[in-house]
Amino acid sequence: MKHFDVVIIGGGPAGMAAALGAREEGASVAILERDVRLGGILNQCIHNGFGLHYFGEELTGPEYAARFREKVLADRGVTVYLEAMVLSLTEERNVTAVSPTQGFIELSAGSIVLAMGCRERSAGAIGLMGTRPAGIYTAGMAQRLSNVGGFLVGKEAVILGSGDIGLIMARRMTSEGAKVKLVMEIMPFSSGLKRNIVQCLQDYDIPLRYSTTVTRVTGKERLTGVYIAPVDEKLQPILEKEEYVPCDTLLLSVGLIPENDLLTGMDVEMSPVTAGAVVDEYRQTSVSGIFSAGNVLHVHDLVDNVSEEAFIAGKSAAQYAAGKLSQGECVSVAAGEGVRYVLPQRVHKGEGKVRLYFRVNKVYRGKSVVVRSGDELLKRKKTMVLAPGEMQQIEIEKSLIKGDISVALEE
Amino acid sequence: MNVYDVIVIGGGVVGTAVLRSLAAYKAKVLLLEKSSDVACGSSRANSGIVHAGYDAESGTKKAYFNVKGAAMFPSLTAELDVPYQKVGSLVAARKEGLSALEVLRDRGVRNGVKVEILGRDAVRALEPNIADDIEYALYAPEAGVVSPYQLTIAFADHAVTNGAEVRLEEKVIALSKEGALFSVRTEKEVYAARFVVNAAGAGAAEVNALIGEEPYQETHAVGDYYILDHKEAGVVRTVVFPLPDERGKGILVAPTADGNVILGPTSRKVPHEEAERNAVTAEGLLAVREGAARLMKGVNVRSAIRVYAGTRTAVGGDFIIEESAKVPGFYMLLGICSPGLTSAPAIGEYVAEEAAKKLSLEKKEKMIPLPKAFRFRESSAEEIAAKAKEDPAFGRIVCRCEKVTEGEIVRAVHSPVPAKTVDAVKRRVRAGMGRCQGGFCQPRVMEILSRELGIPMTAVRKGDAGSEIAPYEVKDGYETL
Numbered sequence: 001m002k003h004f005d006v007v008i009i010g011g012g013p014a015g016m017a018a019a020l021g022a023r024e025e026g027a028s029v030a031i032l033e034r035d036v037r038l039g040g041i042l043n044q045c046i047h048n049g050f051g052l053h054y055f056g057e058e059l060t061g062p063e064y065a066a067r068f069r070e071k072v073l074a075d076r077g078v079t080v081y082l083e084a085m086v087l088s089l090t091e092e093r094n095v096t097a098v099s100p101t102q103g104f105i106e107l108s109a110g111s112i113v114l115a116m117g118c119r120e121r122s123a124g125a126i127g128l129m130g131t132r133p134a135g136i137y138t139a140g141m142a143q144r145l146s147n148v149g150g151f152l153v154g155k156e157a158v159i160l161g162s163g164d165i166g167l168i169m170a171r172r173m174t175s176e177g178a179k180v181k182l183v184m185e186i187m188p189f190s191s192g193l194k195r196n197i198v199q200c201l202q203d204y205d206i207p208l209r210y211s212t213t214v215t216r217v218t219g220k221e222r223l224t225g226v227y228i229a230p231v232d233e234k235l236q237p238i239l240e241k242e243e244y245v246p247c248d249t250l251l252l253s254v255g256l257i258p259e260n261d262l263l264t265g266m267d268v269e270m271s272p273v274t275a276g277a278v279v280d281e282y283r284q285t286s287v288s289g290i291f292s293a294g295n296v297l298h299v300h301d302l303v304d305n306v307s308e309e310a311f312i313a314g315k316s317a318a319q320y321a322a323g324k325l326s327q328g329e330c331v332s333v334a335a336g337e338g339v340r341y342v343l344p345q346r347v348h349k350g351e352g353k354v355r356l357y358f359r360v361n362k363v364y365r366g367k368s369v370v371v372r373s374g375d376e377l378l379k380r381k382k383t384m385v386l387a388p389g390e391m392q393q394i395e396i397e398k399s400l401i402k403g404d405i406s407v408a409l410e411e
Numbered sequence: 412m413n414v415y416d417v418i419v420i421g422g423g424v425v426g427t428a429v430l431r432s433l434a435a436y437k438a439k440v441l442l443l444e445k446s447s448d449v450a451c452g453s454s455r456a457n458s459g460i461v462h463a464g465y466d467a468e469s470g471t472k473k474a475y476f477n478v479k480g481a482a483m484f485p486s487l488t489a490e491l492d493v494p495y496q497k498v499g500s501l502v503a504a505r506k507e508g509l510s511a512l513e514v515l516r517d518r519g520v521r522n523g524v525k526v527e528i529l530g531r532d533a534v535r536a537l538e539p540n541i542a543d544d545i546e547y548a549l550y551a552p553e554a555g556v557v558s559p560y561q562l563t564i565a566f567a568d569h570a571v572t573n574g575a576e577v578r579l580e581e582k583v584i585a586l587s588k589e590g591a592l593f594s595v596r597t598e599k600e601v602y603a604a605r606f607v608v609n610a611a612g613a614g615a616a617e618v619n620a621l622i623g624e625e626p627y628q629e630t631h632a633v634g635d636y637y638i639l640d641h642k643e644a645g646v647v648r649t650v651v652f653p654l655p656d657e658r659g660k661g662i663l664v665a666p667t668a669d670g671n672v673i674l675g676p677t678s679r680k681v682p683h684e685e686a687e688r689n690a691v692t693a694e695g696l697l698a699v700r701e702g703a704a705r706l707m708k709g710v711n712v713r714s715a716i717r718v719y720a721g722t723r724t725a726v727g728g729d730f731i732i733e734e735s736a737k738v739p740g741f742y743m744l745l746g747i748c749s750p751g752l753t754s755a756p757a758i759g760e761y762v763a764e765e766a767a768k769k770l771s772l773e774k775k776e777k778m779i780p781l782p783k784a785f786r787f788r789e790s791s792a793e794e795i796a797a798k799a800k801e802d803p804a805f806g807r808i809v810c811r812c813e814k815v816t817e818g819e820i821v822r823a824v825h826s827p828v829p830a831k832t833v834d835a836v837k838r839r840v841r842a843g844m845g846r847c848q849g850g851f852c853q854p855r856v857m858e859i860l861s862r863e864l865g866i867p868m869t870a871v872r873k874g875d876a877g878s879e880i881a882p883y884e885v886k887d888g889y890e891t892l
């Protein structure tokens with residue numbers, strides 16, 4: 001069994017940044033990546049808009065990935081296992097994996113960083129009604145087929161869900177000559193970024209209908225159309241208003257689910273809201289020595305935030321492995337009025353700053369973000385618009401922490 | 412012209428069971444299937460239950476073949492390497508249901524089935540999550556669960572391994588008999604045969620009509636199902652039924668042979684033209700959720716990974732398993748609805764014997780067994796290490812959810828009845844049957860199919876003709892992985 005200070009599961013943007021973070025502390029690092037190359041989903045995101053925050057310039061997904069990949073591959077302190085699928089992980093930090101070149105792999109680690117990313121919610125998971133023809137895809141699958149494979153899935157599409165990948169694919173399919181007839185969102189607001197709604201839909205005159213869903217699909221071999229209907233406040237379709245939209249393609253962009261299946265059977269505390277682990281500001285889970293970062297922790301909208309978060313996780317994991325991670329008293333961080341979740345969910349008292357990331361539960365205008373610790377007001381920030389599709393952040397001084405923290409929206 | 416001893420029409424579990432039993436004889440046999448794979452009709456979308464045999468009225472063909480078939484499953488599935496577990500079944504009843512259970516029990520005893528009525532505590536010892544108001548249950552320890560499509564595929568593969576032929580995408584469009592020989596015309600070929608077996612399932616009445624036999628009045632009932640994620644597997648241990656009613660055995664909750672949980676089916680009468688459309692409905696899914704909740708606590712439908720519908724085709728109350736009086740040598744298998752899956756092995760043997768008698772076929776000394784397949788998810792670390800060393804493709808996971816390797820997929824593409832579509836691969840090795848439903852692996856499976864079959868990616872299909880998944884190329888191609 002080979003030993004590394006830090007073993008990172010997943011070689012996408014989170015895994016690569018975690019490796020660089022761990023290397024800054026001088027740790028020996030292994031990355032286990034299931035694909036043939038590092039980079040994860042960035043490799044199929046050939047559009048631009050990546051890196052504005054992290055690098056201060058606009059890159060495509062593959063370019064953004066390459067910046068990290070080159071650093072990681074040049075670092076002899078990082079061992080990269082490619083096509084390596086992790087099979088098991090224990091609380092004692094033993095990892096097994098398999099790869100075509102190395103066969104069965106067994107590693108032990110001083111600390112672990114979970115960086116497995118997320119998967120797309122499927123047609124089955126949303127209980128899509130109707131027949132089962134070809135022509136129904138998750139947006140990410142269609143994206144991989146077009147951007148990595150070079151194949152277009154159809155000519156006349158509708159998209160269910162206004163997640164970012166769906167919006168990006170609306171533009172992508174349009175630029176390949178397909179007609180995107182409609183994007184539907186069951187909620188009264190989008191889960192995607194405002195800039196994507198503008199640049200991918202409005203610029204191409206693609207209609208976006210809120211509070212609307214697909215009630216059933218038709219077609220035996222290939223999709224021939226979808227029935228759609230508006231929904232009431234309980235999100236139930238109003239069938240009297242059902243209408244038929246002929247199409248050969250239905251893309252689903254109906255949510256991303258952190259892929260934490262590896263943790264089954266382990267005692268890692270999970271958040272029912274994020275579907276990721278509950279972590280402290282080091283991104284350490286409830287099982288000491290196991291850290292989590294990126295979309296496996298909570299779904300991000302900007303890769304720049306993933307890199308930043310994973311760098312912290314990797315650096316902290318290395319400190320843990322070296323016995324240098326200071327772990328004093330913790331307070332909990334809770335989501336108050338108007339806030340869906342805050343991350344990290346625990347913060348240690350001490351020195352320095354900590355940045356809290358949060359999402360609101362619907363669209364708000366003119367609210368103030370208020371952070372309290374115990375009875376003390378730590379911060380108050382006036383905002384213009386807050387939308388669930390855009391992750392927010394607010395920084396606090398650790399030295400000011402008096403007790404449990406809450407983040408809420410107030411007038 | 413090619414003359415066959417027997418032609419079987421229809422590649423469902425019944426047709427392939429007949430074919431496999433025929434392959435035990437020194438005979439030239441052929442199966443014609445209209446779809447792109449075997450197990451494309453009711454055999455792929457049903458509950459996957461091996462019924463113990465107390466349901467059918469004593470003295471019926473259903474009762475006879477059910478009981479006989481169920482007894483064959485343990486050794487048959489071991490021999491054919493098909494997922495099967497003898498988990499037992501419960502018919503759960505409330506206080507007022509005891510007399511109905513007694514009727515079932517007495518019928519079970521008459522049919523020669525091991526059954527007993529359990530009281531409140533005994534039921535909970537077997538099924539801790541049973542609904543609080545369930546007081547009694549009829550327990551049948553011999554009932555089980557099986558993968559219905561894998562059984563069908565294994566029958567076909569075993570038959571082909573032993574010299575039978577399977578031709579896919581050949582729908583029979585004309586059928587006649589002149590002298591001693593049948594002429595069987597498909598859209599592609601004309602075949603001659605001495606004996607014809609109609610096992611066309613939902614299309615069997617149409618095939619009957621082709622030769623002037625009675626086009627029995629069929630009824631088609633569509634049923635909706637949920638499949639839940641593996642992580643819910645502990646919620647149910649046995650096959651739990653409600654008390655049966657006039658529409659059938661009701662909405663059940665059961666483990667599947669592959670470690671998921673299945674809920675369903677409903678029973679909705681549909682006209683013939685809708686029979687194979689298998690459209691899932693909202694009302695159906697609601698009924699399944701409610702039905703499951705009446706039986707069991709803690710069934711988490713939010714863990715659903717797939718919903719689907721299947722068709723059951725019935726002709727009156729019993730199976731029709733008989734030779735045509737009008738057209739000797741034309742053997743009719745109609746209305747093989749539930750317990751058709753359980754009965755299929757016994758029907759297969761019976762029909763093969765009938766054909767053998769009629770045609771004076773001689774039995775082979777022995778059949779070539781199907782080789783045991785390597786399944787990554789069932790293998791130990793040592794086995795995985797050894798297999799990956801022998802062929803690295805068995806160390807390359809393609810389907811991460813179900814842990815299926817490239818090696819297993821390649822083997823499925825080159826199996827006796829080759830998997831030529833994404834769905835055919837899925838049914839053989841489970842790639843795409845997990846919680847992401849092919850979100851990640853489907854493009855990889857397509858690439859493997861394209862490479863192994865020597866067809867362009869744009870021609871790779873989900874299932875039957877017209878189901879190409881990515882039919883067009885982008886304007887200015889990209890690098891292929």
